[in-house]
Amino acid sequence: MLLKREYAHTLLFLALFVYAPSAAQSEENEGADFDADTLEDNIELSLQSFETDDNTPTNAAEPTTTTISTTQLSNNFEVTHNFELTNNLEDARPQLRNIKSMDEKCLESYCYNFHYGRLDEVAFFDIKTEVRINKEATTYDIVNARNYDTLIFENSTFARFPLHLFYAVSIKELDMRNCSIEVVTWECFLMAQNLRILLLSNNRLQVITESTFKYASDLQYLFLDSNRLLQLDSDSFDGLTSLRYLDMSNNRLTQLPKGLFDELTALEELRLDNNRIHTLNNQLFTNNVNLLILSMRDNQLKHIDDNTFRRQSKFIILDIGNNRELRTLVLMLQLQNLIAANCALTRVNIYGYVRNVDLSYNHIQELYFAQPEVLKTLTLRNNSLEQVASLTRATELQVLDLCDNPQLGTLPTPWLASALKRLNLGNCGLQQLPIETIATQPELSFLNVSHNQLREINPQNFKYLEKL
Numbered sequence: 202m203l204l205k206r207e208y209a210h211t212l213l214f215l216a217l218f219v220y221a222p223s224a225a226q227s228e229e230n231e232g233a234d235f236d237a238d239t240l241e242d243n244i245e246l247s248l249q250s251f252e253t254d255d256n257t258p259t260n261a262a263e264p265t266t267t268t269i270s271t272t273q274l275s276n277n278f279e280v281t282h283n284f285e286l287t288n289n290l291e292d293a294r295p296q297l298r299n300i301k302s303m304d305e306k307c308l309e310s311y312c313y314n315f316h317y318g319r320l321d322e323v324a325f326f327d328i329k330t331e332v333r334i335n336k337e338a339t340t341y342d343i344v345n346a347r348n349y350d351t352l353i354f355e356n357s358t359f360a361r362f363p364l365h366l367f368y369a370v371s372i373k374e375l376d377m378r379n380c381s382i383e384v385v386t387w388e389c390f391l392m393a394q395n396l397r398i399l400l401l402s403n404n405r406l407q408v409i410t411e412s413t414f415k416y417a418s419d420l421q422y423l424f425l426d427s428n429r430l431l432q433l434d435s436d437s438f439d440g441l442t443s444l445r446y447l448d449m450s451n452n453r454l455t456q457l458p459k460g461l462f463d464e465l466t467a468l469e470e471l472r473l474d475n476n477r478i479h480t481l482n483n484q485l486f487t488n489n490v491n492l493l494i495l496s497m498r499d500n501q502l503k504h505i506d507d508n509t510f511r512r513q514s515k516f517i518i519l520d521i522g523n524n525r526e527l528r529t530l531v532l533m534l535q536l537q538n539l540i541a542a543n544c545a546l547t548r549v550n551i552y553g554y555v556r557n558v559d560l561s562y563n564h565i566q567e568l569y570f571a572q573p574e575v576l577k578t579l580t581l582r583n584n585s586l587e588q589v590a591s592l593t594r595a596t597e598l599q600v601l602d603l604c605d606n607p608q609l610g611t612l613p614t615p616w617l618a619s620a621l622k623r624l625n626l627g628n629c630g631l632q633q634l635p636i637e638t639i640a641t642q643p644e645l646s647f648l649n650v651s652h653n654q655l656r657e658i659n660p661q662n663f664k665y666l667e668k669l
Contacts (some may be wrong), residue, residue: 295323295361302328303347303369310349315357318381324363326370347371354380361385367392374398378424381405385413393417400424402448408432415440426472427451435460443467450474450496457481463488470494474520481505487512496520498540502527507552510534522559547585560584561602573598581606582625593617603629604649612638621645628652640665 298317303326306313317324347369353376362377362385373395382404390396396417406428414420418440430452438444444465454476462468468489474496483506486492492513502524510516511533520540521527527544536555546563554572558579565584569591570576578600579592586606592598595618603609604627611631616638624645626635631653639645639662648669 295321297325297364298322299325299327300363300369307352310351310353312352312354313356315354315359315363317363318358318360320360320383323361324359326363326365326368328369350374351376362389364389365391367396371395374400376400377404378402379404383407386410387412387415390414390416394419396420398422401428403427405429409437410434411436412439413437417441419443421467422446424448425452430454433458433461437461439464441465445469448472450476452476454478455501457485459484462486465489466491468492472496473500475499477501479503481509483508483511485509489513491515494518497524499523501525505530505532507531508533510536542580570595589613596620599623599644601625606630611635614638616641619643623647625649626653631655634658634662636662636665645669 300315303312306315315324348371350372351374352370352372357377358381359377360381360383362382366372366375367390372393374397378400379402382401383406385401385406387410390413393416397419399414399417399420399422402424403426406425407430409425409430409432411434414423420441421443423441423444423446426448427450430449431454433454435458438447438461442464445467447465447468447470450472451474454473455478457473457478459482462471462485466488469491470493471489472494475498478497478500480503481497486495486509490512493515494517496518498520500521500523502521503526505521505527509532510519514535516534516536518538518540519534519536522540522542522544524541524544527541528546529548530541530544530546531548531550532552534551534553534555536553538557539551539555540559541549541563542559543562546560546565548567549560549565550567550569551558552571554575555570556575556577558576560568561580561582561584563584565581565586568581568586568589573591573593573595574597576592576595576598579595579598580600580602581589582602582604584606585608586603587608587610589603589609590613592601593613593616595601597620598618599620600623601621602623602625604625607628607630609629609631612626612635614637619641621642622644624639624642624647627649628651631650632655634650634655636659639648642665645666646669648666
């Protein structure tokens with residue numbers, strides 16, 4: 202230890218000799234104080250190994266004699282000093298923290314109290330292959346990695362997603378929610394070909410770089426919700442041809458780059474709620490012909506290209522509600538359920554077909570359905586409608602809510618639709634009961650005409666209201 206101390210003091214002397222001019226300059230420019238004790242500590246620390254073992258205590262090393270020239274020492278210090286200056290330009294390689302065993306902190310499918318919360322360190326699961334020799338000492342067995350259907354990390358922090366995890370254990374479902382993860386890279390998923398479900402919700406991710414999940418080629422469910430995602434690469438999801446579910450809601454995304462979903466040919470459900478996305482273009486979902494559900498509530502959508510969803514023939518739900526800057530909706534759709542409530546829509550033109558529609562709490566003045574005969578339910582409450590002529594051919598319409606359209610005044614005639622079961626005409630500016638429409642609705646069981654300007658109702662018309 203004495204030899205090591207003398208060696209450290211030699212390093213300190215030479216370092217001070219080399220560092221003095223730059224230290225003086227630094228004091229002149231920045232007023233910073235030079236701490237010799239700190240430098241000595243740093244030099245001593247540099248003698249330690251780059252890798253540390255979190256499971257095995259470090260033993261004191263035997264004294265050794267080291268020969269080094271002053272020229273080499275000066276050059277080494279200069280290189281180190283230059284490296285420190287360039288640290289602001291690129292991150293230093295994080296220090297590996299070896300994990301030799303999971304036995305102490307993992308019980309069945311749960312792992313607890315792994316704490317690697319600094320960006321300059323990364324957990325490395327260095328779990329060796331176990332070899333068991335039989336009682337006769339003549340043969341041995343190689344024990345493969347443990348198999349888990351599910352592995353859940355609780356009360357754990359990983360600033361960087363751990364390395365080599367999938368070499369240590371074979372996992373189908375990995376739950377690392379609430380682990381404070383800030384960085385995840387493609388190296389993290391080497392040997393992750395058995396992974397089916399990955400939960401990374403409620404972490405601190407800001408960026409997903411290209412091909413991050415490429416080696417998790419059989420991944421089917423990916424949860425990235427409630428992070429801090431700002432940026433995605435067009436190749437962020439390359440290789441995920443089996444992915445069926447993707448959740449990126451509650452992030453800070455402003456755009457979706459062209460090609461982002463191109464390789465997600467099996468994608469069925471995509472959730473992007475509560476982001477800051479402005480536009481959807483025609484090329485974005487070209488390859489996602491199996492898409493069933495898209496939810497984009499609470500974004501900042503201003504424009505959706507007409508043919509954005511032209512390839513989605515299996516579409517079940519499109520939810521674009523609470524986009525307060527969306528004023529026009531002109532779409533080609535083959536859709537079961539459209540939700541565009543609480544936007545700023547003034548014009549809605551739907552080509553193709555849609556069965557159930559909620560357009561409530563907008564400012565709609567113009568409304569057109571190319572195939573109204575397909576409609577089943579239509580909610581238009583709290584808009585600015587003056588007429589609904591396009592609905593006269595809605596022969597299969599069962600529920601119609603026109604409440605709070607005070608400028609409507611009346612329903613068009615003739616009204617060909619005859620399947621209505623519920624009709625809400627509250628606060629629609631009616632001066633007389635639309636008896637011609639009501640008389641043709643044999644299945645009508647609910648009628649609201651409150652808050653209108655009706656003066657009288659002919660008692661003979663009550664015969665049309667027998668099922669109410």
